[in-house]
Amino acid sequence: MDIISSISTSIDIVKKLRELDRKVGEADFKMLLADLTSELGDAKLNAANLKVELAETKERAAALERDAARRVSAEPEVHEGAYVFGGIARHYCTGCYDQGGKKILLNELTGHWTAFGKWQCPVCEKTLGPSTL
Ligand SMILES: [Zn+2]
Known part of the structure; x- marks a missing residue:
């Protein structure tokens, strides 16, 4: 009751x-x-x-x-050449974070661009991650 x-x-x-x-x-x-x-x-x-x-x-x-x-x-961990925070599957630019503490979400490269890596930063344009070459 x-x-x-x-x-x-x-x-x-x-x-x-x-x-x-x-x-x-x-x-x-x-x-x-x-x-x-x-x-x-x-x-x-x-x-x-x-x-x-x-x-x-x-x-x-x-x-x-x-x-x-x-x-x-949490401190970032490196996964596929990019930073991830707290084990959440979102990849951030290592360069932007290391230089200015900015968490810039990376764009995933597709097609023949994957020859340069897996990710590209929309701010500093650096490519990160394993390439298909
Ligand atoms: Zn960047």
């Missing part, structure tokens, strides 16, 4: 208690009061569980954020 249904059941019981006719016996009143106490107890317990779950979720989110920040700031 979740907290929302505990609370709505509690509200229903309060409504019944309000609608109780004076003729209704004390036994009915006591029974509804016992139900109300039980429902509120469940709601309290569920609220406590939710608090724990929220704390755990926040902790997981913080850990994921730390991982993401580490990936972004």
Whole structure:
């Protein structure tokens, strides 16, 4: 039973208690009061569980954020003559990064241009990577 249904059941019981006719016996009143106490107890317990779950979720989110920040700031690795960051399959110009710290995404060479390498930088026009020659 979740907290929302505990609370709505509690509200229903309060409504019944309000609608109780004076003729209704004390036994009915006591029974509804016992139900109300039980429902509120469940709601309290569920609220406590939710608090724990929220704390755990926040902790997981913080850990994921730390991982993401580490990936972004990671030192580049060389792959096929170009730089890749955090193991993500995007290739960047080594020259532009080494000289100015700029991450320039490389264009992949096609056709007979592959004789010069696998990639070309759109900024410094350097070709990188293994050639087909
Ligand atoms: Zn470049």
